[in-house]
Amino acid sequence: DAGVIQSPRHEVTEMGQEVTLRCKPISGHNSLFWYRQTMMRGLELLIYFNNNVPIDDSGMPEDRFSAKMPNASFSTLKIQPSEPRDSAVYFCASSWFSGTLYEQYFGPGTRLTVT
Amino acid sequence: SQQGEEDPQALSIQEGENATMNCSYKTSINNLQWYRQNSGRGLVHLILIRSNEREKHSGRLRVTLDTSKKSSSLLITASRAADTASYFCATPNTGNQFYFGTGTSLTVIP
Numbered sequence: 001d002a003g004v005i006q007s008p009r010h011e012v013t014e015m016g017q018e019v020t021l022r023c024k025p026i027s028g029h030n031s032l033f034w035y036r037q038t039m040m041r042g043l044e045l046l047i048y049f050n051n052n053v054p055i056d057d058s059g060m061p062e063d064r065f066s067a068k069m070p071n072a073s074f075s076t077l078k079i080q081p082s083e084p085r086d087s088a089v090y091f092c093a094s095s096w097f098s099g100t101l102y103e104q105y106f107g108p109g110t111r112l113t114v115t
Numbered sequence: 116s117q118q119g120e121e122d123p124q125a126l127s128i129q130e131g132e133n134a135t136m137n138c139s140y141k142t143s144i145n146n147l148q149w150y151r152q153n154s155g156r157g158l159v160h161l162i163l164i165r166s167n168e169r170e171k172h173s174g175r176l177r178v179t180l181d182t183s184k185k186s187s188s189l190l191i192t193a194s195r196a197a198d199t200a201s202y203f204c205a206t207p208n209t210g211n212q213f214y215f216g217t218g219t220s221l222t223v224i225p
Contacts, residue, residue: 043215106157
């Protein structure tokens with residue numbers, strides 16, 4: 001398996017622009033997570049899906065952030081409009097959740113810079 | 116918050132020495148996991164220890180868990196330059212969420 005795939009790996013955009021981050025989880029996994037990592041705040045869980053359904057989006061910082069998972073093999077995280085404080089590394093992770101004792105597999109991340 | 120906190124924040128050792136990092140958490144858990152993150156990469160799962168286990172080994176890694184103190188430690192023996200990375204503990208809640216600590220940055224000097 002290729003692991004969790006994220007695209008793009010790097011994104012530089014100007015304030016106010018829309019940004020879309022993409023994730024392909026590991027085939028067969030039923031849970032998908034979006035995280036944001038910064039030096040100041042560490043690793044923050046933004047939202048997670050179970051069987052394509054958003055379960056908890058309480059970590060989504062503002063209405064400018066939205067996430068979708070139209071099917072088991074694809075998810076997007078959209079920021080509209082983007083702001084400089086959104087600059088961070090965004091990770092997607094997937095896992096097979098069957099109740100307990102599972103690990104998460106992380107993608108390589110998307111480094112977002114908003115100028 | 117159930118977030119784990121690693122200690123120390125940064126650790127620098129010579130190659131061949133052992134590295135020990137600690138994690139404290141706040142609520143009851145059924146397992147605790149350790150992850151490694153190399154610079155510019157995603158996190159990689161290292162080891163999982165169940166709440167009814169006190170110690171677990173995997174290669175050069177040794178993890179201990181003390182549920183009465185709500186703490187865990189990760190020991191890397193005979194460290195190598197390639198072990199240079201950040202190490203995070205993660206505590207899953209009863210649902211499907213992980214709480215990651217702030218991480219320990221380990222530098223192994225060749």
